[in-house]
Amino acid sequence: MSDALKDAPSGGPDISHVTLKNGLEIVVIPDHRTPVVTHMVWYRNGSADDPIGKSGIAHFLEHLMFKGTEKHRQGEFSDVVTALGGQENAFTSVDYTAYYQRVAREHLKTMMEFEADRMTGLVLTDEIVDPERDVVIEERRMRTDTDPAAELGEALAATLFTHHPYGKPIIGYMHEIEGLKREDALNYYRRFYTPENAILVVAGDVSKDEVVRLADETYGKIAARGEKPVRLRPREPDPRSTRRVTLADPKVEQPSLQLAWLAPSYTTATKGEAEALEVLVQLIGASGTGRLHRKLVMDEAVAVAAGAWYQSTAVDRSRLLVYGVPRPGVTLEALEDRILAVLDDMAKHPVEAGELRRAKTRLVADAIYAQDSQSSLARMYGSALATGSTVDDVKTWPEAIETVDAEAVQKAAQTCLNRHRMVTGYLMKDEAA
Amino acid sequence: MNDSSIKPSLSSRIQTVRSASGIEAWLIEDYTVPLIAMEIAMRGGSSQDPEGLPGTASFLAGLLDEGAGPYDSAAFHDRLDDYAIELGFSASRDMITGHLRTLSKHRAEAFDMVRLALIEPRLDEEPVERVRAQMLASLRHEVNDPDTRANRTWFEQAFAGHTYSRAVKGNFESIPKITRNDLIAYRDKIFSRETLKIAVVGAIDAKTLATELESIFGKLPAKAHLTSIPVTTPKMIGTRKIIDLDIAQSSIRYGGPGLQQSDPDFVTATVINHILGGGVFSSRLFREVREKRGLAYSVFSQLAPLDFGPLHMGGTSTKNERVAESLSIIEAEINSLASDGPNDEELDIAKKYLIGSWPLRFDTSTKLANQLIHMQVENLGRDYMERRNGLVAAVTREDAARVAKRVYGSGAIFTVIVGRPVGV
Numbered sequence: 001m002s003d004a005l006k007d008a009p010s011g012g013p014d015i016s017h018v019t020l021k022n023g024l025e026i027v028v029i030p031d032h033r034t035p036v037v038t039h040m041v042w043y044r045n046g047s048a049d050d051p052i053g054k055s056g057i058a059h060f061l062e063h064l065m066f067k068g069t070e071k072h073r074q075g076e077f078s079d080v081v082t083a084l085g086g087q088e089n090a091f092t093s094v095d096y097t098a099y100y101q102r103v104a105r106e107h108l109k110t111m112m113e114f115e116a117d118r119m120t121g122l123v124l125t126d127e128i129v130d131p132e133r134d135v136v137i138e139e140r141r142m143r144t145d146t147d148p149a150a151e152l153g154e155a156l157a158a159t160l161f162t163h164h165p166y167g168k169p170i171i172g173y174m175h176e177i178e179g180l181k182r183e184d185a186l187n188y189y190r191r192f193y194t195p196e197n198a199i200l201v202v203a204g205d206v207s208k209d210e211v212v213r214l215a216d217e218t219y220g221k222i223a224a225r226g227e228k229p230v231r232l233r234p235r236e237p238d239p240r241s242t243r244r245v246t247l248a249d250p251k252v253e254q255p256s257l258q259l260a261w262l263a264p265s266y267t268t269a270t271k272g273e274a275e276a277l278e279v280l281v282q283l284i285g286a287s288g289t290g291r292l293h294r295k296l297v298m299d300e301a302v303a304v305a306a307g308a309w310y311q312s313t314a315v316d317r318s319r320l321l322v323y324g325v326p327r328p329g330v331t332l333e334a335l336e337d338r339i340l341a342v343l344d345d346m347a348k349h350p351v352e353a354g355e356l357r358r359a360k361t362r363l364v365a366d367a368i369y370a371q372d373s374q375s376s377l378a379r380m381y382g383s384a385l386a387t388g389s390t391v392d393d394v395k396t397w398p399e400a401i402e403t404v405d406a407e408a409v410q411k412a413a414q415t416c417l418n419r420h421r422m423v424t425g426y427l428m429k430d431e432a433a
Numbered sequence: 434m435n436d437s438s439i440k441p442s443l444s445s446r447i448q449t450v451r452s453a454s455g456i457e458a459w460l461i462e463d464y465t466v467p468l469i470a471m472e473i474a475m476r477g478g479s480s481q482d483p484e485g486l487p488g489t490a491s492f493l494a495g496l497l498d499e500g501a502g503p504y505d506s507a508a509f510h511d512r513l514d515d516y517a518i519e520l521g522f523s524a525s526r527d528m529i530t531g532h533l534r535t536l537s538k539h540r541a542e543a544f545d546m547v548r549l550a551l552i553e554p555r556l557d558e559e560p561v562e563r564v565r566a567q568m569l570a571s572l573r574h575e576v577n578d579p580d581t582r583a584n585r586t587w588f589e590q591a592f593a594g595h596t597y598s599r600a601v602k603g604n605f606e607s608i609p610k611i612t613r614n615d616l617i618a619y620r621d622k623i624f625s626r627e628t629l630k631i632a633v634v635g636a637i638d639a640k641t642l643a644t645e646l647e648s649i650f651g652k653l654p655a656k657a658h659l660t661s662i663p664v665t666t667p668k669m670i671g672t673r674k675i676i677d678l679d680i681a682q683s684s685i686r687y688g689g690p691g692l693q694q695s696d697p698d699f700v701t702a703t704v705i706n707h708i709l710g711g712g713v714f715s716s717r718l719f720r721e722v723r724e725k726r727g728l729a730y731s732v733f734s735q736l737a738p739l740d741f742g743p744l745h746m747g748g749t750s751t752k753n754e755r756v757a758e759s760l761s762i763i764e765a766e767i768n769s770l771a772s773d774g775p776n777d778e779e780l781d782i783a784k785k786y787l788i789g790s791w792p793l794r795f796d797t798s799t800k801l802a803n804q805l806i807h808m809q810v811e812n813l814g815r816d817y818m819e820r821r822n823g824l825v826a827a828v829t830r831e832d833a834a835r836v837a838k839r840v841y842g843s844g845a846i847f848t849v850i851v852g853r854p855v856g857v
Contacts, residue, residue, distance in 0.1 A: 033465050034796045066714070075724075078714040083782055085789010088714070102793050134727025141682035142730055142750045146579055251679070254573035288498075288510030297563060298507065304563075304570040327566055358514045365517030368536060371466045373797045 023196035029203035037204030056172015069121030096386035265314035458631035469635035470798035477623035488603015490524035499560035501549035579684035591667035632805035683852025710734025756854035771841035774834025
């Protein structure tokens, strides 16, 4: 371990992991500081599991899950959460869909009763589905269609993933959202919303025994389906070309660029590979100390901002992005050249010990800071399990990061940041319009 | 309140810690996680920006962690990352705030970095020009963002002639003009022990903190020199302003006068706002605009208790063809609350939510420290932690009707629409 963290507790709270008879997995994360619990159910399906021609169905169903069941009318669950002073919401990612409530500890069972009920009891009518489709259409307009940067992001993903569904937008394409029907939602629901496909994560002022007992009395009553639903995911072929996407819009006053590569996720990587990428991204992209910031924003003053991002938690082969925002008078081409020079240097020369230690210290500290927030911990464990990692993987992550050496970082840069397999995205002003 | 009440109340866990020279902090000791969160606040913010130089406070806040004392910008950031210290500063309209998170074992290094940032910021030429370039890039980035544009326009017009009309992050005229001397002058005027509030949560005891307080903050000037700001109310009420932008969906922001936090009716106003558009899945605006008609994904209302011009505000984003319909629903709900107040059922639900969700605001060290700062800044007293739910519970239907009338008045609002709305 690095000096900074030598005697910090690495394991954190005492996490339990249990599976009910019907296949539902349970993770319990104790946090007794306040009398509150975070109750989450994760389903192992996301936008990358949307059937062909039905993009957006995972996300649309997430909205429709608030519309009532055979036992409870539309809005009843939310009314109860509100009356108990709870907070609730849901989110959809490429690989998972999750629902959560945060309530005082004594209301945990009530949450479990409602959440278990809507795992199988959803009722949908066209009167309810139709206005909600309009809500999703407005959501897409708000998040994507009024924002040229988001539109470029969509084009970039579609270009990076030529075959795998990570290239499709989570919210779906407008023309396909418009055609999503009640039956599409119900078919998708019946296929994926099963105890075998779900993970219950409870963090907060509770014990393992209490959670398992309550879960058994609620979720435990749901019949097993016999087997887990299968995700049908085509494999992304190895890229052979560079590709470039450009979005020019009269509304763009500040140009920017992104570079994107396919990268292994924790689930697809060989041992140590994803950890090395995580350290690499910290070394090049950290906000005050990363190479891109130091060289391009500070030393050369060609960029106002530059950084990197790696989607490490994913079922399939994933992505790594580098971005840059040029200073006035610097072209996107010139900035791209300078970014590539910084990345080439990472591939050509091993990083020096002090810089490596700093990057690892900062990464590993995040695991301790996460212990301060029960909802962060619940999200960490939920997303890891929903994408194929184990509780142990999360617990031992700090140690795995510590073992990354300069050679592994250099190799990660050489393998991943190959400029012959890169997708470049330019966001610029449409001067002609 | 519940079966965990065997734990000591949060109020009783708040310790007032005083340094030798009288610098005061509120502390909640907690050793569950080996970290310390510290939040600080000083009165000022962008409302104290010099005439013609909006953005000065934000500019300075962005530079405090860009080099101080013996460390230039690079060395300062290296040191923060070497010890995994999270440190940052920001400016709102009324306050300058600082935020620290550190592993408790690096307390000494972390507190020293806070001291350097506050007492000895270098404001070297390279970071000054870099942060200036970043602020200008961010302004360019936001210039056609419909929400940002609607918000900026709302404040420019509603507070014309008042310091609140100026954008917190400045504008294309002011940012290039702000000099290092302007930043220093702002700091000399605003940074002081007089308005300083400090909250600490985590693995540190009162005696140790008392010593640290003196070494971190002891060298700050005793007095602030705040420019006096007149209390005002928003103008343009009863009008709509359309900003043309070629997008399929319009962004709408509305607002009118509100109440200050110190107003005896503020808690009641909070309950009413929750009923109008504060509750995520339960508010009138959510039900009418989103759930029943599918007009928008996001629709909300809020109270903005600004020191010198408190507001009630709200907004939504809806396709151009349905702007008129959305606005008429929002206005009808405001009018209905103003004339009739809430009904018993919705009042009961709102109160239950606000009471039950109170502890959710304190489930991380940083959130708890922020709450302690808020209570100090607004002079709410340590017992507010426990007192507040009683205040909510005591709100009657008569109170609610009276305060709804007081806040929403005739129901008139000033609305800004950015987009190509049809029929407005």
